[in-house]
Each structure stands twice: as structure tokens, then as C-alpha cells.
Amino acid sequence: MRIEWWLLLSVYALSTGILFLIPKNKIRLATVAFLFKQIITFLIGLVVVELELLEYPVRLFASINRTSFTYEYYAFPVTCAIFTVWYPHNRRIFIKLGYYITFTSILTLGEVIIEKNTDLIKYIHWEWYISWITICLSFYLTRTFCTWFFAKPED
């Protein structure tokens, strides 16, 4: 089996492992973060592939879908769920900023390493900092949505 398939498999295993880190009393928060993230990643993922900004040579459901199902449907939403669950909401602003930067940087670094060494993703008209900015922005949007969703109703 090619290294790419092993990687995909380990991404599934790792993401599923992360699911077990979610505390039981925050399952609903994690669910909302997960689902909302999917809404963002699906649409943006399709748009960037349609515009040929990047491609995923090795992927699941290859004959019908040119985006990365693993990343967009499962791995990234799971990461976002754990991001939202662990978010230090009552800490100082620069701890929050650092939290954003750490999460985004780890994900971007992983993506760049995978891009350089495997066929899972290839940048065409894309740079690592575009990844960084979009990932960070999507975290922010998801958190904003979650705060709205779990806020006290105004009536």
C-alpha cells in the first residue's frame, strides 16, 4: 500500500482518537463546532478545487469528487471541535491569541509537510500563508457561531 493511504488511515485513527478527548458535558458544543466547520470547509474546499488553486491527487471517492473528503468531512471538523471545546474563554486576550496561533500553525505545518512529501495535496496557485489565514479565519467563524448558538436567547 502506498504511503498516502497509510497516512489517510492514520488521519482517521488520530481524528477518532481526538473525539475521545471531548469531555462528556461538552458533546453538544463539539457537535455544533463540527457541523458548522463542515459547512465552511465543504464550500470553500469545492471552490478552491474548482478554481484549480490546489489539488488532491490521492483521495477518497476519487472518481466523483476532486476535494479531500477525509480532511474536509472528518479531520478538520474534528480538530475544530476540540479547538472549541478547549478554548480558554475566560483567560486573557493574548492567551486566546496564542491559542489561535498555535492551533493554526500546527495545522498549516502539517499541511506543508504533507504537500512537500506526499501526493495527498499539491499546491498550484496557493501558498502556505493563504492556508494559515483561511484556517485561522474558519476557526474564528466557527467560534463566533458557537457563541451565538449557545448564548442566552434574547427574549
Added chain:
Amino acid sequence: MKIEYFILAAMWIFGFISFILFIPRKERRKGFLALMIFQAFIWLCDMPSFKYGLLSAPVREFPKATDLSITINYFFYPVMFSIFYVKRRVRGSAWARFKYFFVWISVLTLFDIGIERYTDLLEYGYLTWYGMWIYIGLLFCVSQVCCNWFFKDKAFFQAERRET
């Protein structure tokens, strides 16, 4: 412009208007959650269905990126489910609830069949009309069970509110 694109645009406009119109302000969270859960399931089920030729979408929004239909999967059916979920009567008899479910599924299936027959937006492969009925019914059932789980415990939901 082809008729298909008009129908796609109509689905977006009609979907937006009905989401705003039929989902009261107080229930908007419920509506969003139902929409998102249905969307997650329909993507997951449509991937293998399209791959193994149950159905296909000859005219679609992102022909290069995916063979799936975005408007239907991403927006229109999730909005329909969301309205179905918010508008359903929780305290009705089992028969009334079944009728409600039956009518919704049947109307959506009719719509789907109409699109299949008269436009190129959808094309059934191995799928038959009753297959589609069962398919939509299953998606509705599973999504409803998940939504019910989410809103099952009011106290729990409130506790999580403070945690955000």
C-alpha cells in the same frame, strides 16, 4: 441560459425565503442545527451513491470539483428538513406524526422525480422512484433522531451554554 440554471437559482431563492418565513426567530437555533445535521448525512450518503452509480448530476455547479449537486445537497434539502423539523408537532398522535412525515417525504420525492424526468439536474442510475422515497425517508429519520438527541435534555443544554 439553460432552464437548469433557473431552477438552481429558484431553489436558492425559495430556500432562503422559506427558511426566513417558516422558521420563527425563537426556533432559529433549532433550524440551523437540523440543517447542519441533515447536510452532514446527505453528503455522507451521496458520496457512495454517486460513486456506485445510483444516481448522477449531469448539470451541476462545480463540474470540475465534484460530481455531486451542491444546491440540492448543500442547501435545498437541508432547508426542507429544517422546516420539517421545526414545524412538526411533538405532541400529536403517532398516526398524525406518521402522516406528517409521509406527506413531507412524498412531496420531496415527487419534486426529485420531477427534476429527474424533466431536467438534467439529476439522473437516476440504479435508483428507482421508490428507492428515492426510501432514501429520503431514511435521511429524514436518521437526522431527526440525531436532532432529538441534541435537544433531549434541556437542563444539559443550558449547562453547556454557560461553558462557552
